[in-house]
Amino acid sequence: QVPLLAIGLYLPAWLDWLACTVAVGSLVGLLVLRSRRGVTVAGGLFSAAMLLLVLADQHRLQPWAYQSMILAVVFATCSAADGLRWLRMLVISIYIFSAIGKFDYEFLHTLGQQFLSTLAGLCHLPDQFWSPTFRLALAALFPLGELLIGLGLSWRRTRRFAVGVAVAMHGLLLLVLGPWGLNHQAGVLLWNVFFVFQAVLLFWPIRPPAADASEAALPPRTRWSLLGKCVVSAAVILPCFEWFDRYDHWLAWGLYSPRNSRVLCFLDEQLADQLPEPLRQHLQVSQEDLAILRLRIDDWSLETLGCPIYPQDRFQVGVALSVWERHGLGDGMVVERRGAANRWTGQRASSRYRGQEALQQLSGQFFFNAVPRRQGE
Structure with missing residues (x-):
């Protein structure tokens, strides 16, 4: 898990389960309630719970989840x-x-x-x-x-x-x-x-x-209607950036569009045994060097969570850091950061990072958090 904000690093694990329970319950409320107050309360609770879940792990910011948060705010306020x-x-x-x-x-x-x-x-x-x-x-x-x-x-x-x-x-x-x-x-x-x-x-x-x-x-219409309009306005304007x-x-809304920034993880072949079996299944031989293996974190996400990996280098750096820390890969792991592809040529800027100091410096380059939650937190 890679929180969206650094404060998410300190959230207890039970809070995730509480937010998930509230989100499911309020979603049911949105579907069955007909009173004005009921819809307002259910929509507000759903939005707040989803926001908390995203703060705890930005991988949850799937497009459908983002849209559902906006819908709930509109239902609650307009x-x-x-x-x-x-x-x-x-x-x-x-x-x-x-x-x-x-x-x-x-x-x-x-x-x-x-x-x-x-x-x-x-x-x-x-x-x-x-x-x-x-x-x-x-x-x-x-x-x-x-x-x-x-x-x-x-x-x-x-x-x-x-x-x-x-x-x-x-x-x-x-x-x-x-x-x-x-x-x-x-x-x-x-x-x-x-x-x-x-x-x-x-x-x-x-x-x-x-x-x-x-x-x-x-x-x-209530005094809160301005909030719903501002949320939709932001969702309509901010994509231009x-x-x-x-x-x-x-x-x-870059859906089915693969130009996003990304991270590739490579490690020395002799370190493969340090990974658990679920991770070893996603190792493949690098095209550049037969002694180097690539860890397909995108495939890992699809198999374990049933959803695509969040398509930002920031989040994927956090995933790479988590793998590196939990399995003691030392200088044997290399992270290649690739920027967004040029719209007209498909070319990407890329840079490689090896070792603890380099990876930690890389994680500090982003505006939002790129550090994973520690195991057990």
Whole structure:
């Protein structure tokens, strides 16, 4: 666990379980309660519990968790009419920023090509005969579709069509990412299903909800409504800073976009026996030196937690530090830090760090915390 803020290093482990219990209980409350006060209390408790969980471990700041926190704040503070407007704004921004994040070298040449090949295989199309230029153009259709959905949802006249395209796109993603295609984690598939229902619920009824419907759905306008609007405004504006590498990749809705900064962990072959079996399963021979092994912390996250590793070098440095400290790897472990890929060339700046002093200096270079919680804390 790598807390988001340094204060998270001192949080007791039982607080995580308490926050998790409160989050689950308040989520149930949001689903079943109909009174204004009940929705307000449940939404506030859910947001606070999720925030505490993220402070204790930034790996929990998955995109769906981040979005759910924003939704809960809006439910707790805004009236139905205001909530509808601001949630529409949030969803539109997700589509637009997600699309912008894919118009880059990394997506078009890597994951976009995987999507394309998988879809071509499912449709029995001979993609092996397509030219590289044609493949790049087809891969660009994925973010182009997202961008058109975001723009289409922004205007009343095009919303119905955009909702239909959104439903079709997420259905296509379920096909590509599901067990028939790339076989991604269940959480990824469920989030796409959620986006299908979200598009219909927020955008298909063109007219605002009637007054009596809003009474049951969300609390009326209160002095707290400004908080909900500020939270959504921040979620809509702050992703722009990711373009300058000043904001987290996932919080900028960089979904399926692999240009994020990252960390690679290497260790001497003779140190492999010092790792427990669950970690040794994720060792692979380095392409540069047969005596050097690479520890795939991204695969480790997928297998043990069922979710992708948080795509920031800051968090991954913390994971590397935890492995180094717990298993006494000394100078036999090397951490390679790779910056975000250039949008036009895919090139990355990289640097390597070996030994305790170098790793600790590296962890101190970030604005947010990059130091792991100690075992047992």
